[in-house]
Amino acid sequence: MAVNYPFSIMYPKPFPLASPPKPQQTAFAPDLSVRLICLDCRDPNPTIIEEFGAGDLVCAGCGLVLGDRVVDTRSEWRTFANDEGDDPSRVGAASDPLMEGMEQLDTIIGFKDGGTGIARELQRAATRSQNSRSERNLLSAFRDISSWCDQFSLPKTISDIAKQLYKRADEEKLLRGKPLDAVIAACIFIACRQAHVPRTFREICNLTHVSKKVLGQCYKALEQAFNLTPGSSAARAGATGVAGPEDLLVRYCNHLDLPPHVQAICKDIIVAAREHGIADGRSPVSIAGGAIYFACLLLGVPKAVKDISMVAGVSEGTIKLVYRLYYADRQKLVKDEWIKEGKVNMDRLPVETAK
The missing domain is CATH 1.10.472.10 (Cyclin-like)
Structure with a gap:
């Protein structure tokens, strides 16, 4: 049987009231009218010296101790080395954020305990408490x-x-x-x-x-x-996330000791080949190796196919296959300004390699 509950029980506060406005509080700020002076010499601009050895705060004018048990905020450098110079070691290595939630401080128990056997018991306890x-x-x-x-x-x-x-x-x-x-x-x-x-x-x-x-x-x-x-x-x-032939050109050209202008020509050839659909479906490594071989022959830079194959990690036949595809459409890949400026020479491309 359905029970009709009062509205106040089902929805005790269907439209809660807005909370009253809180009084505006002024932001905390230091009182600039307060000055620190020595109680003895009353110097308006006292020189306060911190003696870290004794932990005191001393007035340099009259020698009055203004405070004791001052915390030393300097570095925790400690040196126990016999050699000259400071030992830059601290209490341990820097914490690793990747090891968050794990014990990062290791303790090594020594063996010398004067024959009491305490060291052995401590070593057993340390072994039981080691990381999982x-x-x-x-x-x-x-x-x-x-x-x-x-x-x-x-x-x-x-x-x-x-x-x-x-x-x-x-x-x-x-x-x-x-x-x-x-x-x-x-x-x-x-x-x-x-x-x-x-x-x-x-x-x-x-x-x-x-x-x-x-x-x-x-x-x-x-x-x-x-x-x-x-x-x-x-x-x-903000990038493709996939290794393209352009990404591999820099390393390959550096390993082959090729001049910078060869790398620029190779990149333009790869971009033009992609726009015209030349050598589509080939791996980026094969395209990069074939483009380097094509550009080296085009620019007259002597570089053997064997060397390019070793650097790119592909066979010589794969590089020559990509070269044949580029050679077939060489008119689309080579820019006219390169020929006019004398950078490249189409006659340098060997026809026998393209067979």
Whole structure:
């Protein structure tokens, strides 16, 4: 049976009253009319000296102690070294924000206790209170990320991004059962893209010795879990998020010791080829290698296909295949001003290579 409740019970305050206006309070400010003077010499501009050794506040004019137990706000430098000079060591290393919520201060118990056995008991207690297994695994993964980033000459920013991504994946248990090396490799690969320093799958695989198949599986899982698709990455980072051939040109040209104008010509060739749909569907590595070979022949810069193949990590046949595609539509790729200014010469392009 339906029961009719009073309106006041169902909605005790359907339209609550506005709270009365609070009296305006003046903001706190120091009283500038107050002056600090010495009670003994009455100097209007006293010179106050802080004696940190004794912890006193002393007037330099008359020597009156104006305050005691002053807190020393200076650095906590302590030196116990026998060598000359100050020891810059403090009470420990700086705290790591990635290790928030974990114990970051380690204590080592000594062995000397005068034969009392206290040191052994303390060591047992310290062993029982050590970090959990998950924390030890996290520390080990962080060390591997730092080591691999150093071997790959990657900046610390990428290392920090990879550590944050790995920690989030470990907390959410996203890649349970996957090899640790594959998870770390996927985090480094994503961190490189997020930091606009893209690396190819082949380069990451050569660094971490992880198979391309397993690396791709871990990358896909992280990409779906954290919405790291190219579109969403571009919205947040303002870039495509995908390694394009233009991003690889800088490193490849530097490794090949090519002059700066070759890199500029290569970039224009790649952009023109994309606009005309030339070599579409090829990997960015193949396009970058083929464009470098095409530009070197066009500019008369001697560079062997073997050297470009070693730097780009693709076969010589793949580079020559992209060159053949560029050679077939060379009129669309080479600008007229380049020919007028004498920068390039179409006759330098070997026809036999294009067969």
